[in-house]
Amino acid sequence: MDTITMEQEKDTAEKKTKGKQMVSGSDALILSLLEEKVDTIFGYPGGQIMPIYDALYNYQDKIRHILVRHEQGAAHAAQAYAQTSGKTGVCFATSGPGATNLITGIANAYGDSIPVVFITGQVPSSLLGSDAFQETDVVGLSMPVTKWNYQVTRASEIPQALAKAFIVANTGRKGPVLIDITKNAQNEEFLFEYERFPKIRSYNPFPQLDMEKVKEAAGLINNSRKPMMFVGHGALLSNAEKEVIQLSEKAGIPAACTLLGLTAFPADHPNYVGMLGMHGNFGPNVKTNESDLIIAVGMRFDDRVTGDLKRYASKAKVVHIEIDAAELDKNVKTTVAIHSDARSAVNALLPYIEFNQHQEWFEEFRACDKKEFDEVIKRECYPSSGKIMMGEIVRKLAEKTNGQAIVTTDVGQQQMIAARYYKHVCPNNFITSGGLGTMGFGLPAAIGAKIGAPGKEVVMIAGDGGFQMTMQEMGTIIQAGIAIKMMVFNNNFLGMVRQWQDMFFEKRYSETHMSTPEFVSIANAYGIRGEKVTEREQLDGALSRMLDCKESYILEIMVENEANIFPMVEPGASVADIRLK
């Protein structure tokens, strides 16, 4: 019988441990993040994640941690960071309330398909299920709003869990994942080695492109008389901006964007016809029901885009390009469904597309533009009397920045105004909460956006309601030493809810009037300069001073209290019945 000598034993042990080192779970987590080239983390420490924060202390030269004032802020900031940097966002929080405070931000990232890896601390595994202090089942809580989540109870699971988390978050239909790590797993030591997943058997984010369907779609496009292209967030997420322009130009297709797709097609391009949806432009909404072919690129026919589905795109065949197979035929019945990321599919389509112009069809959109300008935009963006209108502020901001600034918004009327009137010419320059519609998103998103794109001007647009939900993050701005321009449109109302009360609840303004503090004074207390604008004549100078300031700056602008945002597709109405007043 062969015997193993001491030398052989030593050899085997050395081979086993080659490239490995004995580290704690917490160190393993940080080392794994470094392997994934993570250089920024947004978070908030607490009892059950302290070992991880302790390990982080040793890597301050490699990883920057942004200490927020509330975990929701960390989640939104990590999301916006991902959107402007193109990387996967990372966010830390402790167990219990730390983890539950993240949920809104996780749900927001899920709604908008943004890759963020959330790491939460958890009570020791011996206490799991015992209602221990600050124990919540965050894995259970986050299940409906994460693409994948996992609870780590042993340190040795950390590298694999992290490797899988990064792949899942940033491939296919991107989205948030959550890894919950028990305290004992953070403290245990094991032989660390990091290996990326070569594949996950049950997860295939790269569907094979069906060329028969591509050719079928090209045939429909070539034979269409009134085609429209709907460009969604998927175009940005797959970097298909150039390809969608090429398709639009080659086939002469009017292109409209969804709210989250806004920067995927330049607003100053002659083929651009506007934004789709409830507060989108008149032309693309009305013409949806006259079009004979819709080419939907990386969008999901959200109810805010479609209005009444029974009366939607009534004359159109539909080509739907979408990475998430579950979205195909979910809301709108497609003629040709192409299961693919936007870039691959449009690239595959282009060689089969014939040159076309559709001049008369384009002119129909221009007639709509004129009508919308005369009936809506003129009074919203070019008023000469009365109180300041939100539209004129955003128009001036767009002119002064030439569309080069990253704009983050909160949710509500100001969001729709920013979407409608900012000059969207740079990809990923518009960061907003689409799917979930989260008030309080604007300010923390601005922080993440600035850290993700430090060379760019970042301007936040928020209402007085949303700003008050997360304005404590001004503390984060100061501590992180970053320059954010904050614009608060103050109408002393929860504007969008008030608009609905005005239009659909007989002006019964139930709990929508809001008294506000002196925002500039509050900002001053944080060490941020700013000014309050009450008159139209002050606006231009104030905007210039804000943009010229090298540091953070706040502009509180008192705007028309009871202005309504038009056009509007009423809830339950057809897109063809969009109202101009």
Added chain:
Amino acid sequence: MEREFTIMAYSENKVGLLSRITIIFTRRHINIESLTVSESEVKGVHRFTIVVRTTEENVIKMVRQIEKLVDVLMASYYHEDEIIFQEIALYKVPTRALAHGSGVEQLIRDNNARILTVEPDYVVIEKTGHSDETLELYKKLEPFGILQFNRSGRIAVTKQIKELSHYLKELDQLSSFSIV
């Protein structure tokens, strides 16, 4: 039109997956009529057999949502005539029900049921079959007194030829991640 569908999903054996799958039904307010989870013919791969009543349009959407879950290998749905399925029912009745020519013994024979155990106080009868068959025996035994009744979820195999192992081979042949 609502009708009965049997959904079969194959997954890796992971904690929490059952919740992720059931959320897909509950958020659409669809009741799960029966649910069985067990290991499949492939080691390490688990199989969910779920019976729901809904429209075909809905079941298609839900199956796609199940299939897109990370850790789910495949999911599909079947009409009743596309599968062979069974349930198992256990009936606990008083032992005296068998006495004095009550006809229970004949009932058991006629219904292809069998006695699992006879105790001084009770007898346990087992029957496999479709739910209407097990329910029918329940009704017949009811006059004799039923102390306990329990019916399992549906288990099913498909009539199609392609086996899971073939599908898994196809999955294995798919290219690995190019992003790493």
